[in-house]
Amino acid sequence: MTTPLARRRLLCGLIAAPALLWAALPAQAADIKERTLRFSFVQPKESHMGYGAQKFAELVAQKSGNKMQVKLFPNGTLGGDLQTVSALQGGTIDLTTLPPGLLVGLKKEFGAFDLPFLFNDFAEADAVLDGPVGKRFMEQLPNGLVGLAYWDHGFRNVSNNRHPIAKAEDFSGLKLRALQAPLMLDTFKALGANAVPMAFTELYAALESRAVxxxxxxxxxxxxxxFDEVQKHLSTTRHVYNPLIVMASRKAWDSLSADEKKVLADAAAEARVDQRRVSREMEATALAEVKKKGVVVTEVTPAERARMRDKVQPVTDKYVKEIGEELVASFHAEIEKVRTAR
Structure with a gap:
């Protein structure tokens, strides 16, 4: 005869059994299909951008039980940045990573990322990107794009073949290639340079031929x-910090199951930690390497950088109005938290 206590234990065991069985199911039971996704980017595979893409691909394979594969297309083989954005919206490319300021032609608010001399260091940039401001931009991407994570590209520095740039006046008369974004063009013009919009894929040839x-x-x-092969001078102007935004095509994204979407989102976020660390380690190594190869590196002093900031202030004021004063204020609020905490 079964006692009441024994009956209760048996009933509890029958209730718990399905949950235990579900927990024990292998990862392969998730709704994940065999897929190959195309990841296009303009930098070489050996770059910090390439490192992040490769790490992401490895994590996607691992998290999907090798069902989802990411095929990398470095060096702009599928087109320059703006071509890639268009292809992503059209669904002919599945994934990319690029500076978010390049999206300004589709949504003017993204010009906030290119405001000159906004960040002093990586900690300030990371605070903005990893907080509510960064999330807000992810949720406001142009149609056809889905944001996954922010990686590191680094502070932009100016190189040229004519003379060192140590102060604001040294920009005068230089013909400089600029990102295909109005704010970047106006920044160089305000510094006295002749700014030339150009796709990154065309840049090496333009430097080699002295077109710029x-x-x-x-x-x-x-x-x-x-670029050390075709440039003599490099100056640490650090005038703009560029993050990288990892994006998926909305068409590709909507074709995925919830489990597949989680694989991509988790892989991009997990890769971010290593990519940022490696990118910033690579910067110090790369600077030492180009010096050894004969590039003359000019360290711009904080005082001269402040003079450059003052010179481009009219450009900043103009674009803050276009981007939105409240939005830019949210950038400054996050930056100030970091500065106050030090």
């Missing part, structure tokens, strides 16, 4: 793209 005197990019991009 110089350009601006993070130091890792300068080194991995071998």
């Amino acid at each position: 005197d110089g350009q601006d990019n993070p130091i890792v991009a300068f080194a991995t793209n071998r």
Whole structure:
């Protein structure tokens, strides 16, 4: 005869059994199909951008039980940044990573990322990106784009073939390639340079032929793209901090199951930690390497950087009005929290 206590234990065991069985199911039971996703970016595979993409691909494979594969297309083989954005919206490319300021043609608010001399260091930039402000931008991406994570691209620095840039006046008369974004063009013009909009994929040839005197990019991009072969001077202007935004095509995203979406989102977020660390380590290494190769590196002093900031203030004021004063104020509020906490 079964006692009441034994009956209760049996009943509890029958209730618990399905939950235990579910917990024991292998990862393969998730709703994940065999897929290959195309990830396009303009930098070399050996760059900080390439490192992040490769890490992301490895994590996607791992988290999906090798069902989801990410195929990398570095060096702009599928097109420059703006072409890639268009292809992403059209669904012919599945994933990319690029500076969010390049989206300003689709949504003017993204110009906030290119405001000159906004951040002093990485900690300030990370606080904005990883907080409510960064989330707000992710939720307001242009149609056809889905944001996954913010990675690191670095502070932009100016190089050229004519002379060192140590002070604001040294920009005068230089023909500099600029990102295809009005704010970046106006910043260089305010400093006295002749700004030339140009796709990144065309830049090396333009520097080699002397069609332009110089350009601006993070130091890792300068080194991995071998700009030391065609540029003599590099100056640590650090005039703009560029994050990278990892994005998926909305068309591709909507075709995925909830489990597949989680794989991509988790992989992008997890890769962010390593990508930022490696990118910033690569910057110091790259600077030492280009010096060894004969590039003359000019350290811009904080005082001269402040003079450059003053010179471009009219540009900042103009674009703050276009971007939205409340939005830019939210950037400054997050930055001030970091500065106050020190």
